[in-house]
Amino acid sequence: MAKGRVVFEEALCKGCALCTTACPPAVIHMDTSRSNSKGYHPAILIDPEGKCTGCALCAVICPDVVITVYRQMAAAA
């Protein structure tokens, strides 16, 4: 399965957590240990096992266009 990753433009995130409900491998979490510049707990990727596939379902549900989604094209040799 293709590997992917997501990057959050943290200043835009409002901590609504809808992305966490949409992520199939559940690798998105709200970082309750800190707040962003607006005072929200931002969404972060915690994916030690590389489960993100770059499916972009998180980006589809995100109301604030916070997320850029990358997907690997092919593993390097």
Add this chain to the structure above:
Amino acid sequence: MTADSSQPPGLQAIAERITYQQPDSWAGVPTHYCPGCTHGVAHRLVAEVLDELGVAGRTIGVAPVGCAVFAYRYFNVDFAEAAHGRAPAMATGIKRVLPDRVVFTYQGDGDLAAIGAAEILHVAARGENITTIFINNATYGMTGGQMAPTSLPGQKTTSSPFGRDIEMTGMPIQMSELIAGLPGAVYVARRSLHNVKEINKAKKAIRQAFEIQLQGLGFAMVELLSNCPTNWEMTPTQSLEWIETMMIPAFPLGDFKVPNGAKQS
């Protein structure tokens, strides 16, 4: 394609492609909408469609009065700010004078179904070649959660604190069904924004609605069942569930008018 410079050590640089990024027509600024408000999703879908159709450079949007009053901040297209309910009339003025531009209105349920009921009915009756995005969240969000024409029976709002009394105020208005009854309306669809699958379907409907305009076929409207976590007093996640369990029964999803008059539900 970008080489990923943040890969954990030990992995070689891997070619990537972007599968999702901010649309060009999206202004890329923080929005004033509440956390989890699907206005943001609806706006984003419109921006994506305008980019995919390649029409952003000749698009003029008309913003409503309501939470989306600042819609003009969020799109890289020319925008007019209408009086409450009057966006379809403004859009008519613009489209009649500049028929080759893409003109759309973006309206909430107070704007479209209450004060603007005459204006939306008549653009549909005239078959005005514009596109309307109708955000139905069963409440008046901007002013703090009053009853809307689309509020559900028994729904508690700040102007129906004991629950909407159908005897006194009638049933919620199903605007898509109403507008579909007018010959000039050639595409009328209701979709929902409560999960990814429905959001993807909503985008297709929005794209179809703009394509109708590009083909010069008449009036197209997409009603989007949306949330208002703040005034519904729910978390964003709970509010999406409320759309699914409470709003869809009252506002069934489907196509109420498609081109060539074939009706589908």
Add this chain to the structure above:
Amino acid sequence: MKQLLKGNTAIAEAAVRAGCTAYFGYPITPQTELLEHMARRMPELGRVFLQAESEVAAINMVYGAACTGARVMTSSSSPGVSLMAEGMSYIAGSEVPCVIVDVMRGGPGLGNIAPSQGDYFQMVKGGGHGDYQPIVLAPATVQEAIDLTALAFDLADRYRWLVVVLADGSIGQMMEPAELPAMRPVHRPGQNGSDWTLVGTNGERRPHVVNSLYLEPVDEEAYNLRVQQKLAAIRQSEVRFTEDGADEADVLVIGFGTAGRVAQSAVRNCRARGHKVGLHRPISLMPFPTDRIRQLAGSCRAILVVEMNAGQMVEDVRLAVEGRVPVEFYGRMGGVIPMPEEIEARIEALADEGASHDGR
């Protein structure tokens, strides 16, 4: 070459000749012929005509079309103009140019279809909410209605502002010999200045927004200051009036539109009987000829204001006169047009008695 023209038709054709690109309106007596003339002429010329579902819709269609820089117009009468008040405020709140014709009738409420001047306050003082005043031009003849309608479009574009042509039902309905101007080139969208019009970015510039919303009070005040500066410039340059023997008058009669025209007859008749009486007829009601009236108050002994309302313009006269001489009022309401004899009687009473402090 002069032709016999009905006022409403003449105003409509004057707009067409001035390059009006789009007309949106709604039927209402006594101006419906204006709409009907546009319904035939605009499509004939490949321009935009649409009968809206209401005056509310019509003024908002005007607002939209005006955002593109097109020369755009609507017309109505008093009850319809009340419906347009909201749209006028939004138009003023975003500085887009347009022309609005109000063919006044009896009121308030449904009133009647006879001519009156009951919308002076409404039109001159703004029409809708907030601090603004349209330019207001008041014809008294069909020829003036033609000339002022053409001028209205020029002033609207020059100042990026809304201009009202304030006529009444008798001007709208009467037929008089008048001359129409030659056809002028049509102003296509975008010609009014590309730094604000909504025509599509073409991917080449930042988006334009036409908006009347300024949430921050300091921003809203800055907008209002800009509007006030615009109005000051208009007051400086666009005052218009006509007079007959005003400088030599003991009794100065002031009236606009049809009331001014009837007053002209009364003034002539009184002068023929040996009275030193003159007429000042404002043609621009906004800007009001304040300075000129203040000046005339220095040479006359009394002023008689004649209107077809309960006394509206008289307040602006009193403000200009600042108490220097008595200002009397004579008015008929409800669509009744005063006859010269009625005005003559009041003039001669004033002339005989000297200063009189009764009246409004």
